[in-house]
Amino acid sequence: xxxxxxxxxxxxxxxxxxxxxxxxxxxxxxxxxxxxxxxxxxxxxxxxxxxxxxxxxxxxxxxxxxxxxxxxxxxxxxxxxxxxxxxxxxxxxxxxxxxxxxxxxxxxxxxxxxxxxxxxxxxxxxxxxxxxxxxxxxxxxxxxxxxxxxxxxxxxxxxxxxxxxxxxxxxxxxxxxxxxxxxxxxxxxxxxxxxxxxxxxxxxxxxxxxxxxxxxxxxxxxxxxxxxxxxxxxxxxxxxxxxxxxxxxxxxxxxxxxxxxxxxxxxxxxxxxxxxxxxxxxxxxxxxxxxxxxxxxxxxxxxxxxxxxxxxxxxxxxxxxxxxxxxxxxxxxxxxxxxxxxxxxxxxxxxxxxxxxxxxxxxxxxxxxxxxxxxxxxxxxxxxxxxxxxxxxxxxxxxxxxxxxxxxx
Numbered sequence: 001x002x003x004x005x006x007x008x009x010x011x012x013x014x015x016x017x018x019x020x021x022x023x024x025x026x027x028x029x030x031x032x033x034x035x036x037x038x039x040x041x042x043x044x045x046x047x048x049x050x051x052x053x054x055x056x057x058x059x060x061x062x063x064x065x066x067x068x069x070x071x072x073x074x075x076x077x078x079x080x081x082x083x084x085x086x087x088x089x090x091x092x093x094x095x096x097x098x099x100x101x102x103x104x105x106x107x108x109x110x111x112x113x114x115x116x117x118x119x120x121x122x123x124x125x126x127x128x129x130x131x132x133x134x135x136x137x138x139x140x141x142x143x144x145x146x147x148x149x150x151x152x153x154x155x156x157x158x159x160x161x162x163x164x165x166x167x168x169x170x171x172x173x174x175x176x177x178x179x180x181x182x183x184x185x186x187x188x189x190x191x192x193x194x195x196x197x198x199x200x201x202x203x204x205x206x207x208x209x210x211x212x213x214x215x216x217x218x219x220x221x222x223x224x225x226x227x228x229x230x231x232x233x234x235x236x237x238x239x240x241x242x243x244x245x246x247x248x249x250x251x252x253x254x255x256x257x258x259x260x261x262x263x264x265x266x267x268x269x270x271x272x273x274x275x276x277x278x279x280x281x282x283x284x285x286x287x288x289x290x291x292x293x294x295x296x297x298x299x300x301x302x303x304x305x306x307x308x309x310x311x312x313x314x315x316x317x318x319x320x321x322x323x324x325x326x327x328x329x330x331x332x333x334x335x336x337x338x339x340x341x342x343x344x345x346x347x348x349x350x351x352x353x354x355x356x357x358x359x360x361x362x363x364x365x366x367x368x369x370x371x372x373x374x375x376x377x378x379x380x381x382x383x384x385x386x387x388x389x390x391x392x393x394x395x396x397x398x399x400x401x402x403x404x405x406x407x408x409x
Contacts (some may be wrong), residue, residue, distance in 0.1 A: 007031070007041045016244060019043075030238045072344055073195040073235040075370035078121055080340020081191055082366055083352050084318050084332035085117040090400055092156075095290050096280060096325030101408040103322060107315060108355040112400070113393045116154055116161070117333040120188035122361060122369050123149065124210060126379050128196050129372035135205040142213060143174040145381075152387040155394045158294065161185045164214040174213045182217040184299040184330050186210065186224035191337035194231030196373060203228050215296075222262065223300040226252055227334060230304060234312070235341035242312050242342065245273050248304070265301050272305060279306040279320040291326025299327060303334035310335075312342030315349050345370075360385050 007019040010030070017038055021031045033041070090112040091099050104110050123145040131138030150157075150165035157165075160181035167177040189210040197203045207228045211221045229251055233243055252266050265286060272282040282305045283292055292302050302324055310317025314336055321335040322328050340348055345367070356363050360382055369379045 005041050007043060009043050030241050032242050032244065068235060068239075068344070069374055070196050071370045071372075071374040071376070073341060074125055074192050074373055075345040075367055076235065076340035076343065076348070077191045077195040077231055077337040078125060078340070078366050078370055079345050079348055079353065079363065080314055080336035080338070081121045081188075081333045082114055082118040082336070082356070082361075082363075083314060083340075083348065084321065084334070084336025085329050086112050086114045086356065086358065087318055087336075087352070088322055088328035088330075088332035089113060089115045091322060091325070091328045093291070094325055094328070094404070096283070096323060097290075098409065099291075099325045099328070100323055103319070107319060108352055111352070111355045111357060113396055114358045114361055115156060115329050116149075116158075117188045117330055118358075118361060118366075119149060119154070120185075121192050121333075121337070122366060122379075122381075124189040125192050125196070125369040126372065126381075128193065128206065129369075129378055131206075133197075133202060135202075135209045138206055139174040139209040139213060142210060143168050143177070146213065148381075148383045149386075152383050152390055154390055155397055158183050158185050161214050168213075174209070178212045178214045178216040180217050181215045182219040182223075182296050183215060183294050184223075184296040184327065185214050186220050187227055187296060187299060187303075187330060187334050190224040190228040191231040191334060191341065194228035195235045195337075195341050197232075200229075203232060219259070220296050222259065223296040227300050227303070227338075231338060231341045234307075234338050237342070239344040239347055240312065240342065242308070245270075245308075248273070248308060252304075261297065265297060269301055269305060273308060277309075278323075279309050280323050283324040288324070288326065292324050292328075292331050294327045294330070299331050300334065303331050303338065306331070306335040307338035307342070310339065312339050314339035314343065314347075315352065359389060 005021060007021045010018040010020055016032050016034050019031050019033060019041060087107050087110055090110050091102060127138050127141035127145060130141040146165050147168050150169060160179050160183045163179045164177050190207055193206045193210060194203055204225060207225050208221060211224045233247065233251060237243065249266065249270050268286050272285065279302055283289060283302050286298055288298050292298050303321060306317050306321035309320055317335050317339050318332050321332040324331065353363050368376065372378050
């Protein structure tokens with residue numbers, strides 16, 4: 001059979017097949033593949049394979065809770081978000097057309113600094129560990145970290161986050177510090193929350209606390225909750241396995257009953273998934289052909305579509321997200337988080353992780369943040385060093401902006 005993989009066909013899911021595949025370690029796990037790709041597998045028989053898979057099949061049909069430990073799920077989402085952020089920050093606010101001429105063949109060549117997307121995700125993980133499952137304690141821990149982060153003068157802060165952090169510094173409590181905005185700031189914090197908790201109630205309570213601390217528009221909570229739940233779904237399955245189109249759309253549809261705009265985006269996403277459209281084509285279809293704005297709805301939907309179109313493969317999906325232009329760091333960060341939740345931390349491209357250049361939030365530091373959820377030491381961030389790093393980041397940003405004045409146009 002050459003390089004064909006031996007697998008048992010469990011059942012069909014729409015135009016995809018759910019297979020039980022034996023890995024190199026001898027362990028069987030579930031994998032969802034398009035029917036068109038079944039030629040690469042040596043199918044043994046139909047029906048369930050090893051009886052030990054029955055529990056995993058049950059988890060597939062009812063995808064929460066996950067069998068993966070919280071630290072592994074969060075490490076995947078956090079590292080994936082960091083990769084998307086650092087790869088996207090160089091191209092932020094560029095039009096899709098011009099960005100396509102700037103993007104290098106090897107994404108590692110475009111690795112930049114991590115922006116607030118990575119910093120907020122890491123602070124969220126640390127606050128979850130400190131909060132111990134209590135949303136009120138989590139909110140207080142998050143507020144303390146946001147004050148320190150704000151004092152380090154981070155460059156490129158969104159206006160809503162800027163105002164909210166100023167209010168926190170003036171003593172406004174975290175449940176009232178947010179401003180009325182539907183910017184995509186809450187998307188920075190939502191994926192790691194979805195990966196951290198098994199229970200829907202816990203996820204929603206923490207997403208709500210992490211959202212209203214900066215953004216109080218109900219749209220912000222709706223989109224952040226959807227991304228959190230999508231991350232929970234992705235991290236609940238066997239590493240490398242994608243959910244079905246039906247699972248993705250069913251997860252998004254509850255919000256459609258409350259918002260006609262959301263309903264329209266879900267319908268457009270369903271059409272794009274069915275047609276096999278690229279994320280760029282989907283962005284055009286929802287009115288963001290020049291670039292995805294910082295509005296939370298299109299940012300969330302384009303990121304979800306890029307993850308889906310890339311089949312959870314981080315490098316391919318992040319590239320697709322970047323080619324949409326606009327708020328590239330945030331959209332690519334959410335895309336990367338979903339990919340990391342899908343494949344786990346060990347499934348992310350080692351070549352891209354080795355190209356990481358930022359300090360003090362190194363790859364190892366991000367892993368330690370995730371390990372704190374399983375009893376590891378609570379991570380600390382040397383904020384005076386962060387302030388110095390922010391000066392270097394600002395100088396780098398000036399250089400990047402100056403480079404844009406040169407060809408290609």
